[in-house]
Amino acid sequence: MATPSSNSVSENMTTPPSAPLYGGNVPPMSMSGNLCVNWKKWYQSFKLFMRASRLDIEDDSRKVAMCLHFMGDKGLEIFNSFQKDEEKVTYKELILLFEDYFVPKQNLTYESFKFFTCKQTETETLEEFACKLQNHSQNCQFGELQDRLVKIMFICNLHSKYAFLQEKLLPKDDLKMDETLKLAITIIQSRIQASTLQVSHNIEISHKVEIIHKIVKIIQIVILLRKNVQDVDNFIVSDALP
Template identity: 25%
Template sequence: MGDEADDVLRGLKLSATDQHEYTKVREGFESFFIVRKNIVYERARFNMRKQEANETVNVFVTALHALAEHCNYGTLHDELIRDRIVVGLADARLSERMQMEKDLNLEKAINMARQSEEIKKQQNTLRSDASSVVQMDAATVDRVFEGRKQRDKNLSTPLLGFPAITALGLLKRVDSIDLDTLKSTYPRLCSGLGEVKRAYHIKLKPNAVPFSLKTPRRIPLPLVEKVKEELQRMEELGVISRVEEPTDWCAGMVVIPKKNSPRLRLCVDYTGLNEYVCREKYILPSVDQSLGMLAGAKPFSKLNANMGFWQIPLAKDR
């Protein structure tokens, strides 16, 4: 050792016996030259680490191990790295799967992350192969369709996309329809609100007690005119009817502004009625059952009740 090392050794406050033991001297020099780590700071860096964009799982796991080296986690070392992997993954769905996994340890979490990453790479490769278009030169296209006189002069790219297929007469639009044509052809179906033919009867429990609101809810003054307009519109559509005499049942109105519309949504608080309504027991079909019922079907249609409960008439009291 040099003179500087001798000076450091004298300042280590080692006993005469410890100065002749290699292990004690080495520990003394390490404590002097190696800067003591700030455990709070190191743990904060560890807990803030997340998987960055385009960062592989292996690089992310290696970085976590490097950060955890100076955190002094002890026996919790592997568990805390596992937790950081689950929380810090960029794939939110994989993180949820890991949280629902029973007996998840560090090795299992790393294997799940690596497998998910590899499967995504394989899927991207398969999809890119499946979506690739077979390229053909102009001479090949001419040979295939030499019997057809219709060729697009602007077809410079040898790809059979939608413009080329249409120009070559392989695809033809048989018919089209717009909203005005639909209204003129089927005026009865396209007028009015539209409603379900079968009226719905609300069945009450035998011990039902009529509920009538004692104090009506106040409507903000800026909304009064809009509420009147909406009530008049609903009355003209036949959704509601005016009641001016005493009634056993009376529920409060709730005014809700629509997000992307100047109109208001008028709702009713049926809490008092719902307490005495008998509920129907209807089990929703599963996805497998629905798909099985559609087996072999070719034409499909969609029915959208865009006004919801307005289009379900209520049966009159008997």
């Protein structure tokens, strides 16, 4: 019985075409609580899923279908309220529609006002104040100036108890905000260490002075005792004389 040649075997074998990597899932978007935050988290997860599954290279109609499918029933209801045809809307347009719906419009003047009037309170740490400024700056659309403006406001609006920091930080024009914060923390730590050493030194000196005072007091007592003994001896001698 003739066996098929290796060439005929290879001709009969077919290699399946490469397929996108599927797997995982994206839970429906939560429609309770802060919808702005929920949307941003959900959309980030959806984008990661699309990229990992190699679905981000698909045509718009499939990406639109995937997005509406994974958002869930509530998401589909919101889309229907836009009065758009899912067969005609582009993926980019769909995302912008949801952005406009879930993310409230920001008043840049008001957001900038909050940023430029933000000051450190007496109980706030340097890290907490820096974080508060960073958060406020996110809503101001400062662009490339953001880091520089945060640094300026950090130095200018420190609490009065940190006035000595301003003198140290103002000349450091070449530092970025994170470097400025690290330098400020280092200066504070050095100041605390120096203060601790000074207190320790003062305690040591005080202890030595106290010891000296005790020694002097003992010497005075010894001198007084000797004087009293001598007076007694003199009295006895004088009393014995005829």
